[in-house]
Amino acid sequence: MTVDPDSLLVTATPELNARIGAWLDHLGDERRLSDKTLVAYERDVRQFLRFLTDHLGGTPGMAELRDLRPADFRAFLARRRRAGAQSRSLARGLAGIRSFLGFLERRGEVNAAAAGAIRPPRQPRSLPKPVSAADARAIVSGELAMEAEPWIEARNAAVLTLLYGCGLRLAEALSLTGRTAPRRGTKTLTIRGKGGKERIVPVLPVVCEAVDAYLKLCPYTPEPDGPLFLGARGGPLNPRLVQLAMQKLRSALALPDSATPHALRHSFATHLLAGGGDLRTIQELLGHASLSTTQIYTEVDTARLLEAYDKAHPRR
Structure with missing residues (x-):
């Protein structure tokens, strides 16, 4: 450089x-x-x-x-x-x-x-802000018809489903090619994350179905080594368009500003942890270099438990 x-x-x-x-x-x-x-x-x-x-x-x-x-x-x-x-x-x-x-x-x-010899300033610890499981399902369903073109609606739903269903970063989802697209029958994806670190993530059938639905409607055919997700003119999809799509969904579902595409990755981790997933496995799925980075999701889960306790306990 x-x-x-x-x-x-x-x-x-x-x-x-x-x-x-x-x-x-x-x-x-x-x-x-x-x-x-x-x-x-x-x-x-x-x-x-x-x-x-x-x-x-x-x-x-x-x-x-x-x-x-x-x-x-x-x-x-x-x-x-x-x-x-x-x-x-x-x-x-x-x-x-x-x-x-x-x-x-x-x-x-x-x-x-x-x-x-200089100690870095102490930073305030901010917790990730996941969306609920019900809201996540509504976001990735593609049923709200927020776009004029059905194929663009399907494309956005496929991208968001990858973020929530596989815990991908937005850049990782947009780095998929026609050759690496998760199609029907795909069980795993090899993802190259930050620092070039590779990880293998399992692929749910619903993810494959969302990608297949997008490819069936897409007026363009992604090249084997070209981007899987395409823009309206057939070029690589700009991540800003995914963020704008999420903004429309936020408004339609009355979600807070914290409901961003990256919040779906947080939701993936938080919901796995709440369902009994262990931290080490979640660390590998997210591609975190350090377990301490993943441990912040235990604080999210604890905070939600305490909130539910405060609301429901008869002696509150």
Whole structure:
């Protein structure tokens, strides 16, 4: 990955800019991070360099990075906080800076201990907001006739059914091709998720039926190596159109704004857990790298149990 020319407007020495380019290439080629993540990481590092320009009174280069102290990072976080940055943004920014300095440290060019000595801001823990099982069924049914074209209605229903029935991310569903489409008789799908990690997910018959219904009505034939889900003109389906479809369904079903396409993935996990699924299996189905990420769904389930208890107990 090359350095964005516009980002060079942020003052930094040519040597330092070259190191940033090498770091981004490493993240993209070897770590296989998405372009969206790379852009965010570069933005965070450039923001830090902009701060150093004011903080140190000159153009930052490799020598300035070698001389950084914990106090410099605290001053950066304090300035960002005064500018209105929230804890999540501060923690993400610090993670990007640490990644860059760690890359340089492995090359023997700086010591990253100063950045490592800073504790990230504590983040408020927000629980996923799944929809109920009944609402999820209504969303994926395709029976509300929200679209003028029946094939587009069937397409949207097929995408949403994949999110709820297989626990896919929207990008994962839209990455399916004509060759990998779950058709009648398909038992499993191999999904490539974040960081290029592959996982195998079981496919319910209702998912295959939804995809078959879409393909039967679709006026275009997806190419074997082309996208399965197509837009009105036959090109790849824009994820924004799925989000807009979900917005219409939200309105029709009187659901809260938290009922997004991704909420169907949360619902998949929460409903499996409520039905007796174990965390380790759910972790594998979701493609989470860490079990701690999956454990948040136990808090969702507990919160719902306590809410039901408070409403129903005779001594409330």
